[in-house]
Amino acid sequence: MSDGAAKKSSRTIKVDYLARVEGESALRVRLRGDRVEDVKLEIFEPPRLFEAFLRGRHFSEAPDITARICGICPIAYQMSAVHALERALGIVIDPAVRALRRLFYCGEWIESHALHVFLLHAPDFLGCQDAFEMARDHRAVVEQGLRIKKIGNHLVTVMGGREIHPISAAVGGFYRVPGPRELTALVEDLKWARDASIEAARLVAGFEFPDFEQDYEFVALSHPDEYPINEGRLVSNLGLDIDAGEFEDHFIERHVKHSNALQAQLRRRGSYLVGPLARFNLNFQKLPQVARQAAEDCGLALPCRNPFRSILVRLIEIVFACDEALRIIEAYEPPSAPLIEAAPRAGAGVAVTEAPRGILYHRYEIDQKGLIQAAKIIPPTSQNQKRIEEDLWRLVPQFLDRPQEEVTWRCEQAIRNYDPCISCSTHFLKLHLEREEDPPWGDLSGGAGLQPGHEA
């Protein structure tokens, strides 16, 4: 917007990525002249529907039901569910079962991150419109990504009994555990995937990243000895250090008018960031040497506050996940007690695990018959939602003199940095640009488009 007349009119950037799903998920950025007037990210959020579906069901059904919430990260949902229910039932699992769950989760990190890095995020940096264009212009990179993803899928299949919506995980352990040979058969592929991810990280390090350092509060699990996956305290770079059981004392959820999703915020502090960038910054020293070296080789220094560099961090986490899977397989002995059957009892339990996109909170209350009375699920995307909006508040002014198409593309990119699981269609955003003289939402005062730094 360069002339005075234009500055008087409002401009709306509207990104409808889920017009196909429910018709209500979209990004709207409204500009008036050189000012951002409002940012609204609308999210359709399936987990809310599942909370109701879970009520009245037996606790043993929860892993299977929650696995259906997301086709990309079913194991994350299963793992948070089983850990929370085990807390409610007082079950202490065999350490070998815990190692197997970690291995299971590594498979999901590999496949989910590979999908995002190679097919959804890389096209942004390579000047490709989408994955097809990328397949045409950078076929070898796409093929490499698909092969890494397939190796993650394979690990999940061996562990879960099925590739998608795995069925072997149970409250108390696993219905079926793999034999050592089933796991050692994966070793060569995992070594290849680890090396290929290091190679890819070197390539990605050469991408051009926008200069966009932000002052985030990073929130992730932290474990004394491990890069966090399914155990640890919840910590932040601003001093948060709590048990998962205290989650709801420190985090609140707000209904916002423009979205059927609830936005999670830290009490009295506002937005925070979860996911690879948070894990990496808070747990760098827990990464294995091979991953730390790969990070250093591609110039990833601490703290990394540029969300556009999350593509690199995801690759480092693939390196980690492959290496960790190899470590667990090498030490593997089938658990002596793969499944601990627990008598139902009334109780409540919570758990936080690290889904590929960030911390995933589950809380359950069960009655003496083992029936679920209440379920609460807070997925990573609703925790990042406010932070995504704030990134957009700050990013858009940097590009206001650019053509509208470029501003829109930058907005898309900024959203993709978070790998949001918004019904999973976000990588093929449907774009609609509008210029409007009249604000489309009427009076915004007191509305949900909060200014950056707004406190809860």
Add this chain to the structure above:
Amino acid sequence: MIIGIGTETGGDDAAGLAVARRLREWGVEALDYSGEVLGLMDLWEGAASVILVDAMRSGKPPGAIVVLDAGHAPLAGEEFPISTHGLGLFETLALAAELDRLPARVVIYGLEGRNFEPGGDMSPEVLAAVEEAARRIAREVAGCTNPG
């Protein structure tokens, strides 16, 4: 190869799985697939011909059946919005074509759904469409003499 796509507890989203189940009852081999659609590329590897069955939401009346040949008309990508899938079905088909990983023949049966809520039942119109689609597919493939 016949693949039913969907989510078992997703109301009408289970339509593709229900068609596959019906076909198996009639002795026709059919696979189930749930979740992230990109993985279909690995599933159909080596197959010359694939029939995909999935629920769709395109504004047509519930229970409507649409049959598309991926080798012909350009794929619009608007009809299969199932929320739990990663890349959409059409995007996956297009990517597979670009990477020379699309079977020579891909036919898609789309069953228009109405209720996609978790835990919901399949709508009566969709249940009827499941029977109809299964019959049509059974007729299409060899080796099934009495498809209901």
